[in-house]
Amino acid sequence: xxxxxxxxxxRPKAQPQPDSGPPIKRQFVTFTSYQxxxxxxxxxxxxxxxxKQQFAAVVDRSKESGQIICLNYSLVGLRGDAEFMLWRICxxxxxxxxxxxxxxxxxLGGYLRPxxxxxxxxxxxxxxxxxxxxxxxxxxxxxxxQKKYIFVYPFVKKREWYLLSKHTRQGIMDEHIAIGxxxxxxxxxxxxxxxxxxxxxxxAFESDVPGDFLDLVQELRESDGSAYTERDTPIxxxxxxxxxxxxxxxxx
Numbered sequence: 001x002x003x004x005x006x007x008x009x010x011r012p013k014a015q016p017q018p019d020s021g022p023p024i025k026r027q028f029v030t031f032t033s034y035q036x037x038x039x040x041x042x043x044x045x046x047x048x049x050x051x052k053q054q055f056a057a058v059v060d061r062s063k064e065s066g067q068i069i070c071l072n073y074s075l076v077g078l079r080g081d082a083e084f085m086l087w088r089i090c091x092x093x094x095x096x097x098x099x100x101x102x103x104x105x106x107x108l109g110g111y112l113r114p115x116x117x118x119x120x121x122x123x124x125x126x127x128x129x130x131x132x133x134x135x136x137x138x139x140x141x142x143x144x145x146q147k148k149y150i151f152v153y154p155f156v157k158k159r160e161w162y163l164l165s166k167h168t169r170q171g172i173m174d175e176h177i178a179i180g181x182x183x184x185x186x187x188x189x190x191x192x193x194x195x196x197x198x199x200x201x202x203x204a205f206e207s208d209v210p211g212d213f214l215d216l217v218q219e220l221r222e223s224d225g226s227a228y229t230e231r232d233t234p235i236x237x238x239x240x241x242x243x244x245x246x247x248x249x250x251x252x
Contacts, residue, residue: 027089027141027142027239031086032086033075033081033117034084035083036250037112051106054107054108055108055243067091067140068095069090070087070089073150074238074239074246075236078237082236086115089144118197118199121191122142123192124140125136127173131177131178145206147187150204151207151235152234154234155199155201156229158228172223172228176223176225179214179223183215185207189208190203
């Protein structure tokens with residue numbers, strides 16, 4: 001037996017790996033808010049009606065394709081710079097881009113200006129949720145739209161946060177998680193933007209009780225983790241509606 005053959009024979013044989021099933025497909029997530037040109041409201045009602053129908057048809061067609069989850073929110077009266085928002089979820093970027101192009105190509109699209117546009121992706125949390133251990137895994141798939149109101153903002157941590165030991169960060173997150181469990185009416189959806197957009201995270205809170213979300217955020221400001229926040233604005237507050245109701249809320 002040659003030396004090479006001898007070495008080969010002494011190597012431990014690779015053990016078969018257990019079948020863990022197919023990998024969970026991560027999702028791309030976008031939040032896009034729009035402002036409408038006031039000139040659109042001065043069009044006659046027939047033109048506005050056609051424009052709304054065209055826009056709604058693109059939204060409905062994209063949802064019916066089975067590739068995109070799309071939720072619609074009116075921001076009218078809730079922000080001064082944007083009037084409605086689309087929350088979209090898809091497993092690839094191309095359908096999202098195609099839908100955006102078709103929306104801008106509609107009659108209404110000629111009067112729209114995207115104001116805020118955040119892109120992110122789902123990912124299992126690197127922190128252990130000791131209260132709800134399966135919560136980290138569920139972050140790879142979002143099931144949205146269970147609540148009437150949404151509160152969305154981009155989030156950036158200070159670089160000092162990433163220089164802390166993982167043990168220290170976990171301890172700070174334990175407090176953060178414990179505070180969140182005190183407000184069961186608020187559902188948190190955390191997505192990740194590292195390398196995809198200007199922020200590091202996009203967080204979307206859903207609730208039927210806006211006051212609970214206000215109290216949650218105020219209490220989080222007093223936690224240790226707040227010291228490591230670099231930026232968490234703009235905050236977009238929206239009311240979920242069918243797409244035609246959203247478009248009707250524009251005043252046309």
